[in-house]
Amino acid sequence: MTQASSSNLEGMIRPEELRKISEDKEMAELRQALERQKKLEAEQKDVHQAFMNQHVHPEAKARVTLAVRRAAERGEKEIQVMRFSSAFCTDQGRAINNFEPIWPETLTGFAKEAYETWDQHLRPLGYKLRAQILDYPDGMPGDVGMILYW
Numbered sequence: 001m002t003q004a005s006s007s008n009l010e011g012m013i014r015p016e017e018l019r020k021i022s023e024d025k026e027m028a029e030l031r032q033a034l035e036r037q038k039k040l041e042a043e044q045k046d047v048h049q050a051f052m053n054q055h056v057h058p059e060a061k062a063r064v065t066l067a068v069r070r071a072a073e074r075g076e077k078e079i080q081v082m083r084f085s086s087a088f089c090t091d092q093g094r095a096i097n098n099f100e101p102i103w104p105e106t107l108t109g110f111a112k113e114a115y116e117t118w119d120q121h122l123r124p125l126g127y128k129l130r131a132q133i134l135d136y137p138d139g140m141p142g143d144v145g146m147i148l149y150w
Contacts, residue, residue, distance in 0.1 A: 051088055052109035056117045064122075068150065078149035084111055086133060086141040093141035096131045103131055114146065126150065 057063070064081070071079045086093025088108055095103040104115050118129045128149050135142035 047085075048088060051084060051111075054110040056110075056113055060117065061121070064148070068148070078147050080145045081148045082111060082114055082146040083134065083143050086144050089144065093133055093144055096144055097133045097141050111144070111146065118148070122148070
């Protein structure tokens with residue numbers, strides 16, 4: 001290379017500098033992805049904790065009465081009374097997904113309390129309750145719906 005062409009290349013970025021730029025960008029993206037994952041996990045933990053500590057509202061009887069009356073007036077015979085993650089079941093929703101009669105035993109937290117409330121107060125009146133998997137993200141059971149019907 002001649003002196004003249006060598007001086008034209010002064011200040012040109014070197015390949016190792018380009019590799020460093022690329023590596024720094026990849027590391028920044030990885031850090032952001034990890035932060036998003038941590039935030040998502042913290043949010044999921046908060047939702048689960050809230051679910052475990054939630055209780056049937058004192059006004060539930062009036063709310064359910066109004067909801068079933070409105071549904072019947074529309075000609076419907078069922079309402080979805082609850083939706084929650086299958087991850088909140090002791091078996092991640094397997095018994096519900098397979099229509100096993102022991103599915104109520106897999107409920108935890110608010111779902112368990114809601115089931116017990118139905119069993120004590122609504123079943124004697126003739127209401128029925130079923131649980132079903134509502135969606136399958138990535139082919140796995142997602143949310144559970146609890147449906148009250150008559």
